[in-house]
Amino acid sequence: MSAFHQSAGHIKDVMATVGQEYLLFQRHLKSSKHCFGMHLYLRSAHKGAKPFHDIPGPVRLPLWGNLLHYKLGAFDGRKYHKVLERLHEQYGPIVREAIGSRTVVHVFDPDDIKEVYANEGHTPFVAPLMETAQLYRKQKNISLGLGNVNGKEWYRLRSSVRHLMLRPQEVHVYFPAVQEIAKDFVSHLENILLVDGKVENLRDEVSKWVQESAGAICFGRRLGCLYGGEMEKMAQKIIDANKEVFQLSAILKFSLPMYKYFHTPKWKRITEAENFIYRTTEKYVEETINKVKTLLEMENRVEEKYQFIMQLLSKDTLSKDDVIIVTFSLFTDGLSTTVPALLYNLYCLATNPEVQDKAYSEIKSVLKETDEITVDVLNKLPYIKAIVKETFRFYPIGTEVSRIIQKDLILSGYHVPKGTHVDLTPNVHFLSEKYFKDARIYLPDRWLRGNGNTSYHPYLLTPFGHGTRTCAGRRFAEQDLYLILFYILQKFKLEYQSSSKRLEQVFETLLFPDGSVDVIFKPRSNYA
Template identity: 25%
Template sequence: MTYNYEYFLASVVQQQAAFSWLLATIAFLFIINQRQPRKRKTPPGPKPWPITGNLNLLGSIPHQSLDSLSQKYGELMLLNLGSTPVLVASSPKTAKLVLKTHDAVFASRHTPALGARLFEGGALFWSPYGPWLRQGRRILSSELAVTRKIDSLEYVRVEERISLVSRLYEAAAASKPVLLRDHLSKLTGSISARLLSDHKKSCKTGDGRELRTAPIDMKRLNELVDEFFRLGGLVSNLGDWVPWLRPFDLQGCEKRVKGFSEEYEQFLDPVIEEHRALMKAAGKDFVPNGLIDVFLQRADDPNVEESEVALTRHRIMGLIHDVVSGGTDTSTGSLEWAFQEIARKPNVMEKAKEELDRVIGRERWVEEKDIAHLPYIESIIKETFRLHPVGTLLPRYSMEDCNLDGYEVTKGTISLVNVWSIGRNPEYWERAEHFLPERFLGSDIDVKGNDFSMLPFGSGRRMCPGYNLGLKVVQATLANLLHGFNWKLSGGVKPEDVSMEEVYGLTTHPKFQLSYLIEPRLPTHLY
């Protein structure tokens, strides 16, 4: 009995020891598991390479490459461009998540070398979310988004369209082929220049003097803006995505950006100083004549609230650049794409002319107020925006962690809304690859950032502040060019031969310019 009792006690002790070890092991494993980072559920995407990540997959036309990848990985996918996580949204649903549901999270922007160097970060396009972005947008919105102010400057848009029509009429009379891009760039550039500084108006002083500034050299300014859009493409600078490679400047981008920024400042400096001198000369009689004067007045206003960010020389330059870049290249590109598509579809041009003749007649030009009564013209514009958004990728930057459609997205992730992909998504658009303006007749889809299947001007906190003005320029210009002239491809080019290849940059344009032979279709006295 003694033996059995001792054996029993020894067995109990062993079991207790084993149980204690088991508890200790479980506790240890629990603690270790808690300390280890939990595997996050992230959106699907391709496996990245060392150092460069998925940069090799973007190709020369990134939005098209990303569209192809989305068909494999889904409407919300995660890539790594260098060492930077990049979230790509390719459907109206996921675009809404980024631009509306989590708009506050994704309100910032990743700042590349170009954005940091240009005017010392004064331009709003690349500005991170903060006091300067909010204040700068308020300034631009108060001048470019208020209907009363837009309407008060309609005479500028009309005068510049008349100049365009006159140039085209001369080309028609001489039977000269017309390269439309050059004429459109001059139109949009001239409108932007006069918004900034209307050289056709003067400031009258109390002693009878008339003061006016010289016209801005828009040819040179357009060249600078074109270079900006070329330098600002998604993959133009490897150092933007692999920061430790930036000092080596393997592509020479840093050097180009530095030189470009200096050239741009040297161009704008005398323009600003001329306006400052005119303000001083006019004294109490000074009346602002364009946005540059408005910016300078705000910069010198002693009554500005202390909480406002100082409107420095570089920030004034940044605002000037935002006005020009937002009002020239984008409008020109949209009009050019519209004509590319119309050239391929002669029946579209005939339907547009039939509507114009029926609503407007042939005894006057189209006015901006007429557009509401020209649904087919509006539909051509919408269909152009759908198939050929000039800004193909809307970049945002997450300022904090968030959950997106069940996926975890970390702070510091760049999001790209692929507007090009959304516009060609067959789940949302019937015969998505075809140019069919008729699809918008009777449709309530708008382009003002409320419908996430159409985002030509963006949406949310970073939507283009001058979208209404840009839309008026594009609509009225297209309507009057179709109303005033018959357009025929020159050089024996047939409609089916028109190329739709793209040139990629911050904005996307047709790779090949079309040449037209035109003839007037209205009475001579209207030209």
């Protein structure tokens, strides 16, 4: 064959390929609901994308970036979620902000969020939730834990705990223990109710329940957080220390990071609080390990309740420091996640009596078949689960999910280079009619299958994150929430003072109720 014919054949093949790609491209444009198909199609070459420095955002100053907006009161750091709503409203689906010298790109559009997740690979890189926690652990030369590492180190830790923490059948092993504690907590509530049916400090009491439940999983024993005496005092000290860490870390987020170089007063307080929580947890872990060793030596077996520690210790890939920090995270993380989640659920139920009545009817219907709730019964509570999901929409726990992108991407038509810190923030749409019909009405029914509801964008409401960096404690948190709501609603009718204003949120690294949550617990026996 001549060179001419070879060349002609090559050109023909190329043209055919181009023709096929063009047809595919046309189909893509027709099926796309958004106008960014061209940018996505050409993202590898970044043709037509606007440059990174053109991404809109508030005016940034040298060194300070946008920190003066927070320092001078234009932005309220304690209402950071409202700041994000304002940035989205003013600048659009993508916004560039500088916190000191650190640039952050806020990504609001769910299709852009999908694009980030689709290109993060097997080992997504994240920015730590709290730089203070990462710095503390580095200074103490202890294991950084899952949330503060990336790459191979993260993969090593995640691989070691994945089956233990993310498989439902493994989590269900602890069902009897957390069920018993849920019942005890309801009895505890009965004992501490004030004359008006309220609890003096509901957040702290819920925090004690969370510690007791997590302690049973992590240490295979009851800590006594609900029974008065020294152990309940110890639980309260951990609660107070945890609040200190999260509140001060939120303040430092919007400050020049002088604490990284000097022992500032706030950094000293954080260090003292972290020391107390870590040393207490380390003590519990050591006691559990010694108990396990003794049982093995004396009886050559270990009770199932020690399974969590046993499985961690059996991993050759985990050091003792790793075992401590993984246990530390599971033991304490619920204080800043499960606690506000339950408070918001109780509030939403108390202020939506028709929803509460429907949930109670569901509980009664499953109990007609059995005297005791089991894992199988728990799986027959679709409305309770829908309530939890709708509450996450009304009251999200976090403000964003952070990523350090590992590829150049085109987001909302802008070129965002590899290595950029992007914050994925779909929360601004949770009360938007664009994405949710009757968005400002609390409607758990919207999440029920076969209810004729419109499907929602899959990257809008992901309270535990998405992909391989999904929250490692998700299964434990869900099991706890479903169980405790079951027993509380079985025992109490929840009310809220009609004159009370809507519950607001405050940014303390995560989003907590702003003020007390004055739910009124009325025993259902009074209505019999």
